[in-house]
Amino acid sequence: MTRISSLAANNALVNQLLRTQTRLFNLQTQVSSEKVSQDYSGIAVQSQRLLNLENTTSNLKQFIQNNEQMDTRLNVSGTVVDAIRTTIDDFRKNLDVYSQGATKDETRVKTIQDDAFRALKSIEDYLNTDIDGRYLFSGARVDTQPVSFGLSTVANFQSTYDGARVSIPTTRDAQLEDFSFNKRSDTNAANWLQFERDQGATGVSRVTASSSEFSNVTVGSTITISGTGGVNDGTFEVTAVAGTTIDIKTEQLTDEAATPVTLSYQDPNNVNNTITLNSSVSFTRATDTIAFSSGDALTGVPVGTKITIAGAAVGPPTNNGSFTVKTAGANLVVESKRFTDQGTGGAPYFTFTTAANNLSFVDGGASADTITAPANTFQDASGAALVAGLKLTIAGTGTANDGNAYTIASVSADKSTVTLVTTDAVTAAANQNGTVSTTKAAGTVASNSYYSGDAITLTHRVSSDRDFEFDINAIDPAFEKAIRGIKLILQGTFGTEGGLDQNAQRIDQAKFMVLSSLNRAVGGTPPFGTELVGNVDQMQIDLAFDQVLVQNTNRLHTDFIGFLDASVADVENVDPLETITRLLDDQRALEASFQALARIGQLSLVNFL
Structure with a gap:
């Protein structure tokens, strides 16, 4: 053997070359990526700190994104509130002009009521503003359109609110009343109402429930009654409440x-x-x-x-x-406004008496039992089928069914057959005479607010340690008072007892309501009792403050992110000059190593003999 280099020495040199080559590759990666390492293992000592910095940066960016969305909503809300303020203020100016002239002039009355109608339509449109699929003034029900005044024409509005028999609710609670009852709360029976035209000879009409559904109804609110077969359906004004009873504003002659x-x-x-x-x-x-x-x-x-x-x-x-x-x-x-006696002993809601042997009781076996009679028997005064939940009392058949009350589950299309609830069982009997009746009336008593949202306050967090509440909705006192005041002017047809020309006191009442909705300080006494504090002035101030808070906080977030990015760069990024210098140094070392390896491989003892 003449070669000087041994296998062990050669392997050692090759391994050293590979290490240098690996180091050179890593330096090439650092130069091209400008990063110390492509994973956290390469910066293991500082990885925890780096993760903390990156998480903080991510959170701040999310805050900025959320704040930008909220800033957009606040900007739009501010624009809407400005527009509503202009609408209300324009109406106030028109009302001032009207009040200083001939208030009984038909043309001038029509003009101011048209102004009121347009103002309400504009306010309704503004309060139904949505952005990014979210209604701004509906509280937490962001997917629900918040406002409906039910306006189509001035005449249509005045046909409901004539200003005499049915007037606009004058208090906040009455205007925002919202409920619907159509059965007894304790038994779920649908026959639960009694209507009296002249309760106790007082000239006042009254509706009485079989249980205390009316306990929390607000005096002055507007109720709508339906489902009585057309007998007492309509819109009424509540004048008194006593748990089970509601008295309505009644206008009728006395014999x-x-x-x-x-x-x-x-x-x-x-x-x-x-x-x-x-x-x-x-x-x-x-x-x-x-x-x-x-x-x-x-x-x-x-x-x-x-x-x-x-x-x-x-x-x-x-x-x-x-x-x-x-x-x-x-x-x-x-014109009159009153109930018709219904649901009383003298005026039962439904009665069917037959002497023609055409009343049958059918045992349905495994299915529900039924009661049958001629077509169009089981219907109310309007011809509509009796409602489910109504309890029918049987008498005069001479069967075990007499004296029993059976609950309707459904009525056939031809109104000849009543299917009973499955818990009711009849005694089978065909072709009987007798009476099927129910005394108390069916019906729905409801009151509908113009507002369909909720009163939940939304909280927006601008940073990890600061937030603010966004509590502006369509029933904010700033809006509600203006709406009520404008409606006062709109109600009542000219010349009638409820017309604006016949009720001049409404002008000053409406002025106060409109002014108190706009300004923080209003002179005079509230016409309808103490009102909730709230006005457009303060609302605009609050919105402006929230906008400044969001914008200033975002600037702080942006500045802090810049600081964090610099800290992250100190950990992650390489020094280009240092890295390139090391790269060139390793490159020269690797080239020299290859040359040395090649030269050593050529050495042989033969050359020295």
Whole structure:
């Protein structure tokens, strides 16, 4: 053997070359990526600190993103509130102009009521603003459109709120009342209501529930009754509440024989003049008729006019007061608001009596039992099928079914067959005579707020240790007071007893409500009692503060992220000059090593012999 280098020496040199080559590759990676290592193991000593820095940066970026979204919402909310303020203030100015002129002029009344209608429509649209699929003024129900005033036309609104028999709720609680009852709360029976036209001969109509559903109903609220077969369906104003009873604002005549009275009304040709008639008239409640007997004729009284009667029996009840003429002529028919007796012993909700042997009780075996009769038997006064949950009482059949009450599960399409709930069982009997009845009336008593959102306050966290509450919704006092005040002006048709021209006190009431919705300080006494604090001025201040807070916090987050990025760079990034210098040094070392290895491989003892 003549070669000088041994296998062991050669392997040692090759291993050293490979280590240098590996170091060179790592340096090449560092230069190209500018990172000390491609994974955390390469910076094991500082990996925990690096992870903490990166997590903090990630959290701050998420805060910035959330804050940017909130800033957009606050910007839009601020724009909407500014627009609502302009709308309310424009209406206030128009109301001031109206109040300083002829308030009984029909054209001027129409103009201010049109202004009120447009203002409400604008406010409704603004409060239904949404962004990114989120309604801004619906509380936590961000996917629910918050506001509906139910406005279509001025006339349609005034047909419901005539200003006399049904007036706009004057308190916040009454305006925001929201409930719906359609059965007894204890037994779930659907026959649960009793309507009285003249409760206790007081002239007041009353609805009585079989349980205490009405305990929390607000006096002054507006209720809608439906499902009574058209007998007592309608919209009414609550005047008194006593647990199981609701009294409504009632306007009706009292039966009275011919008696001398004075009847006064506004001159249709001169709004500043009042015409007074001295007539002997009789009053008939059933037909709402004032019948002429003697004296001054009634033929000159126009339809839709407010008339005021004095000199009738004192009562109560009494015919003295104001009414609106519905039909004019030799006799007058007036508008009325009242219940019809229903659900009482004398006026049961449903009764079917037969002597034609056509009432049958069918045992359904494993299926529900049924009661059958001729077609169109099991229907209410309007012809609609009796509702599920109604309890039917049987009498006069001479069977074991007499005296029992059975609950309706459903009624057939031809209204001839009642299917009972599965817990009720009849005694089978075919072709019977007898009576099926229920005394108490079915129906739904409801009150609907213009607001469909909720009152939950949303909390936005701008940083890990600071947040603020966003509690502006469509029932904020700043909005609600303005809405109530504008509706006061919109209600009531010109010339009627509920018209704006006949109720001048509404002007100052509406002015106060509108001003208190705009400004932090308002002089005078609230017309409807103490109001909640809240106004557009303060709302705009709060929104501006929240915007500044969000923007300033985001700037701090951005600055802090810059500091953290610098700290991360100190750990992760390489020094380019140092790394390139080391790279070149290792490159030269590797080249020299290869040359040395090649040279040593060429050495042989032969060369020295």
